[in-house]
Amino acid sequence: MGGCIFCRIVRREIPAQIDQESSQTLAFHDIHPQAPLHVLIVPKEHLSSILDLGKRHSEVLGEMVAVAQKIACREGVDQSGFRLVFNCGPDAGQAVDHLHLHLLAKRKLAWPPG
Ligand code: AMP
Ligand code: ZN
Numbered sequence: 360m361g362g363c364i365f366c367r368i369v370r371r372e373i374p375a376q377i378d379q380e381s382s383q384t385l386a387f388h389d390i391h392p393q394a395p396l397h398v399l400i401v402p403k404e405h406l407s408s409i410l411d412l413g414k415r416h417s418e419v420l421g422e423m424v425a426v427a428q429k430i431a432c433r434e435g436v437d438q439s440g441f442r443l444v445f446n447c448g449p450d451a452g453q454a455v456d457h458l459h460l461h462l463l464a465k466r467k468l469a470w471p472p473g
Contacts, residue, residue: 360403365457369403378430383419384463387427395465396434396441398425406458408447427462436464444472 360366368375369385376388378398389397391413406412412420415467424443441464446453 360459363405363455363457365399365455365459366405369401380428381422381425384426386430389461393461394463394468395473396430396436396463398427398462399459400431400460402458407456408453408458409445410447411458412454427460428460430462431464434464440464440468442468 364373365372367388375390378386378388380386383403384400385403386398386400389399400423402416402423404419406416427443431437441462444461444463445458446461
């Protein structure tokens with residue numbers, strides 16, 4: 360996926376504020392943060408959305424959640440709370456067609472979301 364913006368970040372072709380890398384994932388700060396802590400965790404493999412996930416992706420999905428947990432604990436929001444979000448499709452406002460897990464924290468988050 361040559362033109363995909365998150366594939367390009369994974370390949371280090373465009374800059375991003377990278378938090379950490381694991382064997383199958385990359386975590387970097389959202390360019391338009393919606394909370395004081397807003398990190399995106401993406402698979403290095405191009406997957407368009409949660410709809411692309413199959414049985415063979417259980418490991419990468421587990422890694423994405425493990426990275427989110429690690430960042431939440433490191434940032435000290437494991438007790439105060441945080442939110443993990445996958446947007447999928449137009450009604451959810453998915454703007455980038457490369458699977459990404461939002462980690463949002465360090466402010467009170469409204470529910471239900473807008
Ligand atoms: P979504 O609406 O779930 O598709 O979210 C896409 C997210 O990617 C948005 O929160 C954007 O601010 C973020 N984003 C888009 N381009 C970049 C970029 N180059 N670096 C970091 N975050 C980005
Ligand atoms: Zn991609």
